[in-house]
Amino acid sequence: MKGKRIVLAEDNSVLSLVLKLRLKKEGYKIFIAPNGKEAITLIDKHKPDLILTDVMMEFVSGLELVSYVRNELKIPTPILVFSSSGQEEMILNAFKLGANDFMSKPLIPNELVVRVKMLLLKVH
Template sequence: MRGKNIVLAEDNSVLSLVLKFKLEKEGCKIFIAQNGKEAIELINKYQPDLILTDVMMEFVSGLELISYVRNELKKQTPILVFSSSGQEEMILNAFKLGANDFMSKPLIPNELVVRVKMLLLKI
């Protein structure tokens, strides 16, 4: 995981900082977006190895973000989606659009690190 760039799109600043700390300990470089619009800017700027995104965000949703990466950018960058809604339809839509993994909130940071490692190994 050393040297991998990750864009984290999450509007909860406390959660963002916890995840940033955990993933930086593993040697990753984390770019935090407070909303989907910022996430798109960071993805275009840094070409990340992995994208972590909440489903519910301002301006551009996590689902729209997945669609943008897969359909506009034509990238197969691994995408892990998380949501507190737990709505089955939203989860299925995320996978249909091209998400690689899903986690329900509240997130378990150590589980997220393991899932990130697994996704990065598949690159």
């Protein structure tokens, strides 16, 4: 699992830093995008093993990001979506678009690490 590449799309810089530090501690390479548009650039450039994305972001939302990865790139990279808005419709949309997992904010970093490991295990 060490050295796996993860793109983290999160517009809250404090949260993204906390998650980056926690995931780096596990040996992952983290690429942070402060919005969905930059996440697309990072995904195209680094071909990550996993994508973590907030739903509510500037320029390109997390749902649009999921759609881009599944419909444009047509790649099966696991995607974990998170949101502070626990709206059932949005969660269902994320899964319909091809998300593999969902977490509600506030995120529990240790739970996120467990879910990341599980998603990466399913792939290989």
